[in-house]
Amino acid sequence: MPPSLTLILGSLSLATLWLFYLATLDTSENLSPQGCRMSWMSPSYILQNDFNTSWTPLARRYSLSLYREVGWDPNQAQGTPVLFIPGNAGSSHQVRSIASSATRQFYTSPSVVAPDFSERTVKPLDFFAVEFNEDLSAFHGPTLDSQIAYISRAITYILSLYPANTSILIMGHSMGGIVATSLLPSPDISTIITMSTPHVLPPARFDSRIDKIYRQNRQALDSDPTPILSLCGGATDMMIPSESCILPMDSQGDVFRRTVFTSALEGAWTGVGHREMVWCHQVRWRVARAALEVGAADSPSTRGDVLDTWLRDGHTLPNAASKKTNPETNAPEKIPFENVDEGSNLLVYGPRGSRTYLLHVPSGVPSSSTLKAVVLVGLGSIPPVSPQEPAPLRVSVYLCSSSPASQEAVPRCNPLEPSLLKLIPNPVPGEVFPVPDEGSGESEGSVVYEGDIPPLDDEHVEKRWIAVRVENGDGRGWVAGGFSRDDEVIAAPSTFSLLFRRANVVFRDAKALRTHFMFPNILSNALIVYRYTPTRPIEESWCSDPLLAPLIMHTSHPSETHYYPFNIPNRRILLHTHSPAPYIPVGSSVPHRSLNFVIYATSLGCNMLGFDISIDWSATLGRWASRYPTTLVSWAVGVVAVVLFTAWGVCDRDSAMPAVHQSLSTYSRYTLRKLLLASFVIAILPLPVDYYLGTRGELFFAPIAPLLLLTASGLVFVSWWVLSALIWPIGLLWSFVFGRPRRREEIGVRRSTIVSMGLIFALIFLFVPWQVAYLGCWLIHLLTCASSARNLSLLKSASTPGGAPIPLIRVTGTDDMEEDKPSEIQNHESQRGPVQNYRIDNHNHNMHLLLLMTWLLPLVAPVLAVWVRTLATAGLTTPFDGDHDFLNVAPFLVLVDFASWNTGMLFERQRFERALSVRWCLAVLAGTGFFFGPRRAYGVFDVAKIAVGLIVIIRVGRRYWGGAAWSVDENKTVR
Ligand SMILES: *[C@@H]1O[C@H](CO)[C@@H](O)[C@H](O)[C@H]1NC(C)=O
Ligand SMILES: *[C@@H]1O[C@H](CO)[C@@H](O)[C@H](O)[C@H]1NC(C)=O
Ligand SMILES: *[C@@H]1O[C@H](CO)[C@@H](O)[C@H](O)[C@H]1NC(C)=O
Numbered sequence: 001m002p003p004s005l006t007l008i009l010g011s012l013s014l015a016t017l018w019l020f021y022l023a024t025l026d027t028s029e030n031l032s033p034q035g036c037r038m039s040w041m042s043p044s045y046i047l048q049n050d051f052n053t054s055w056t057p058l059a060r061r062y063s064l065s066l067y068r069e070v071g072w073d074p075n076q077a078q079g080t081p082v083l084f085i086p087g088n089a090g091s092s093h094q095v096r097s098i099a100s101s102a103t104r105q106f107y108t109s110p111s112v113v114a115p116d117f118s119e120r121t122v123k124p125l126d127f128f129a130v131e132f133n134e135d136l137s138a139f140h141g142p143t144l145d146s147q148i149a150y151i152s153r154a155i156t157y158i159l160s161l162y163p164a165n166t167s168i169l170i171m172g173h174s175m176g177g178i179v180a181t182s183l184l185p186s187p188d189i190s191t192i193i194t195m196s197t198p199h200v201l202p203p204a205r206f207d208s209r210i211d212k213i214y215r216q217n218r219q220a221l222d223s224d225p226t227p228i229l230s231l232c233g234g235a236t237d238m239m240i241p242s243e244s245c246i247l248p249m250d251s252q253g254d255v256f257r258r259t260v261f262t263s264a265l266e267g268a269w270t271g272v273g274h275r276e277m278v279w280c281h282q283v284r285w286r287v288a289r290a291a292l293e294v295g296a297a298d299s300p301s302t303r304g305d306v307l308d309t310w311l312r313d314g315h316t317l318p319n320a321a322s323k324k325t326n327p328e329t330n331a332p333e334k335i336p337f338e339n340v341d342e343g344s345n346l347l348v349y350g351p352r353g354s355r356t357y358l359l360h361v362p363s364g365v366p367s368s369s370t371l372k373a374v375v376l377v378g379l380g381s382i383p384p385v386s387p388q389e390p391a392p393l394r395v396s397v398y399l400c401s402s403s404p405a406s407q408e409a410v411p412r413c414n415p416l417e418p419s420l421l422k423l424i425p426n427p428v429p430g431e432v433f434p435v436p437d438e439g440s441g442e443s444e445g446s447v448v449y450e451g452d453i454p455p456l457d458d459e460h461v462e463k464r465w466i467a468v469r470v471e472n473g474d475g476r477g478w479v480a481g482g483f484s485r486d487d488e489v490i491a492a493p494s495t496f497s498l499l500f501r502r503a504n505v506v507f508r509d510a511k512a513l514r515t516h517f518m519f520p521n522i523l524s525n526a527l528i529v530y531r532y533t534p535t536r537p538i539e540e541s542w543c544s545d546p547l548l549a550p551l552i553m554h555t556s557h558p559s560e561t562h563y564y565p566f567n568i569p570n571r572r573i574l575l576h577t578h579s580p581a582p583y584i585p586v587g588s589s590v591p592h593r594s595l596n597f598v599i600y601a602t603s604l605g606c607n608m609l610g611f612d613i614s615i616d617w618s619a620t621l622g623r624w625a626s627r628y629p630t631t632l633v634s635w636a637v638g639v640v641a642v643v644l645f646t647a648w649g650v651c652d653r654d655s656a657m658p659a660v661h662q663s664l665s666t667y668s669r670y671t672l673r674k675l676l677l678a679s680f681v682i683a684i685l686p687l688p689v690d691y692y693l694g695t696r697g698e699l700f701f702a703p704i705a706p707l708l709l710l711t712a713s714g715l716v717f718v719s720w721w722v723l724s725a726l727i728w729p730i731g732l733l734w735s736f737v738f739g740r741p742r743r744r745e746e747i748g749v750r751r752s753t754i755v756s757m758g759l760i761f762a763l764i765f766l767f768v769p770w771q772v773a774y775l776g777c778w779l780i781h782l783l784t785c786a787s788s789a790r791n792l793s794l795l796k797s798a799s800t801p802g803g804a805p806i807p808l809i810r811v812t813g814t815d816d817m818e819e820d821k822p823s824e825i826q827n828h829e830s831q832r833g834p835v836q837n838y839r840i841d842n843h844n845h846n847m848h849l850l851l852l853m854t855w856l857l858p859l860v861a862p863v864l865a866v867w868v869r870t871l872a873t874a875g876l877t878t879p880f881d882g883d884h885d886f887l888n889v890a891p892f893l894v895l896v897d898f899a900s901w902n903t904g905m906l907f908e909r910q911r912f913e914r915a916l917s918v919r920w921c922l923a924v925l926a927g928t929g930f931f932f933g934p935r936r937a938y939g940v941f942d943v944a945k946i947a948v949g950l951i952v953i954i955r956v957g958r959r960y961w962g963g964a965a966w967s968v969d970e971n972k973t974v975r
Helices: 005-030 093-104 141-158 176-184 208-223 281-296 300-310 319-325 497-501 617-627 629-652 661-682 704-738 751-767 770-799 816-820 825-829 834-874 890-902 920-931 937-961
Strands: 044-048 063-069 080-085 107-109 125-131 167-174 189-195 230-234 257-259 340-343 348-349 354-359 371-378 394-402 414-415 420-424 445-451 463-474 478-485 504-507 515-524 530-535 551-556 560-565 574-575 593-600 610-615
Touching: 005 230, 005 617, 005 661, 005 704, 044 093, 063 141, 080 093, 080 176, 080 281, 093 125, 093 167, 093 281, 093 629, 125 141, 125 281, 125 300, 141 167, 141 176, 167 281, 176 189, 176 208, 189 281, 189 300, 208 937, 230 281, 257 504, 257 560, 281 300, 319 937, 348 834, 354 478, 354 504, 371 394, 394 445, 445 463, 463 478, 478 515, 497 610, 515 530, 551 574, 551 661, 560 574, 574 770, 593 610, 617 629, 629 661, 629 704, 629 920, 629 937, 661 704, 661 834, 704 770, 704 834, 751 770, 770 816, 770 834, 816 937, 834 890, 834 937, 890 937
Parallel strands: 080 125, 080 167, 167 189, 189 230, 230 257, 340 354
Antiparallel strands: 044 063, 063 125, 348 478, 354 463, 371 445, 371 478, 394 414, 394 463, 420 445, 504 610, 515 593, 530 574, 530 610, 551 560, 551 593
């Protein structure tokens, strides 16, 4: 017998999941590797007992403590308050790395203030941290609400320990950042720094109340004047997709909002995992320093400047440089012209003393491209940018011109405003970057300067130069200078052409200091990763040690940059971005197309000819896998709804209800084919970003839809096998424990049912969240199905003389099951009475319901987990507000209860259903699962509950309350 289609699809989807899992592992290790030094500290925590229940009843559940570095900090609060809010399942102790760093930067040794701070008004920091007992706040709105309420009181308490008008700086890790943002607007909060916080898309989308908090936060993010900085770990963060960490960019007015990726953070240049974000040394010392300096700043705008100075990613110009636009300082500057060298490019190693170099600005540049002056400095500074502890070497850049009219021998020079001025890493050639468990040193990095040279509009100007003034050289460091044009546009390769062959690019200028490559037809999206492969000449030319080994700078988004050195053996260079991404609304400033990167090198063509760009499938699959788990669950509910819809359709045509395995087989043979095609076509439609795949109809990503659908369908098949495997032993056990299945036929039962139902509802109303009741419903139904399956098998073996199994189907008329119909069914048909038929129908209905209820479980499971967790840490007394709406489970309770004692037909078709069958509810459920579910998974359960409610009202109706209760007369013909 050939393996059935369902078997093939089921195994295929398991294989796909495994493949996705492997790809995710690959992504986390290779896409944006982590290089972080561990941090060390001597922590102690002073519990704030005075912040007790007279402040807030939540003090019973949570606690607040003050961090003290043992031997360094005095035992009471004394400086500027900072509050640390941990995230989902986080701990107050996560504050220690940053807090310890702040203390050890402020003091050089216990009670000796560091010289940087001794002459200023900067005060040491008092780090308070809340302990939420590892609450699972990401899954549950009310838990998040309690945290918000507690923090709000905690801030009042903390500020009561300080002089009036003190404000507090808040740091939030992960969901703690959501708590922090939701406290706005507040005059007490000076600044918010969030770390790995999913600001725009909740990581778990199973609770509508979380969405509500996010909507309120969105308003605060858009307009509240409090400065907010969001630190994101990039692809290394497997807990939250980093695109949701990017603050929305359409904020109004001059509110300070910055998103800093650690891969771009100057001095860190590494991907940082979710939990590592609080202890990664390269990040924590900068966060601590920024916090120290923010404490001394007195207005939102100066606080913003401080954050920009200490947590720089180079996407904005440094404060001092941008403020030089004052017209008064624009007067021609006299630069000393002793020691002048002229040339067309510049490379000085170990400069000594001071010297000025003049570089001829090349003429004949087409007006379409901007000419840039590029200067790179190693070890020194181009003020105000420098490594943390630079050598005295200073470099400044001027634009000079001479006109024949003026008789001056010396050209007139003006400082040339930078268009980019930042620190870039300078990795050791041949070594892994970033160095695992070590990362970049505090004082590493080279300064890169770029200035746009304005087009020549003055006819009198004869000649122009760039003057590079090098001062205070002490023999350390180096300076390189030259020109670059933004015109390496490579239009030919498109994302589709990369499917078939890689794009090859040859370097035009092997000596270029900076080369900009732009592929305008290649998609830029979180769902696709490209691989950059350097092509080497056949005979490797020998190169002297370059000052700056070739470095790729990939800026994919206005606040996201990655650096990749390309002479590391055995490491793939994976160009990726986090925005645009599925389900994340983006502003118009984010390009959907065009791959852009710049290569800096002091000897580019040294031993490379050029490079290849191709799609990296392993990393790409890993990206899909981490973006679509919710979609997969929601689509699986959609698939189950479609299966039920078709099965009920068969039933509605006055045929027997098919068994689940038959429904699944019909689905896999007929329905799936059409659905696959439809899923692809819908994926091409430009739907809003919240719906379906969230790709806005991008053709290239359309194949994800059929792939997901196949996997979801396969998972449904697999889940059915698991359920079938469960039912058999449970049925056996059940009959073993309770003897033969019993039926309760007395009308009197009904009254006790009503009483017990009332009791259950009261229980839900008072103590148990409805999610627990739903789990109960599912268990009861599993037992019902198990016992009825057992009963049917007993019945069968009793009624078949030869013990041959009877297929559980009665076939009348034509239906979709034609192909599945074994020919011998007709023969057995005669042996089965009508009573048996409706019993088989009931059983099949029950099994279909069981499948649906099973797939609804993942939607309520997160809150269940939160409840169990909260029960363990805070006890039953904890209010679980908002989860006591028994209407959420009432339809399931009634249906499940009815199915467990009903002796007649489970569902009765009403006459008016000839016009519109209630089964269309299931079609609506399927639509919700496919379109709305991925972004708002909670909506799927809401629709399911309404659908089941309607089915109960229409098809069970009064029979449940005993009105038309009829115990079956075994001889009566049903139907
Ligand atoms: C809370 O602490 C304050 C100060 O220590 C104390 O006066 C008050 O009685 C405490 N309240 C309770 C309910 O313990
Ligand atoms: C606090 O600020 C208010 C208004 O901003 C001011 O009137 C008051 O004097 C300040 N109090 C202290 C102690 O600085
Ligand atoms: C179980 O089977 C027995 C006969 O074997 C039958 O009388 C009884 O009604 C069945 N119970 C259910 C719940 O189908």
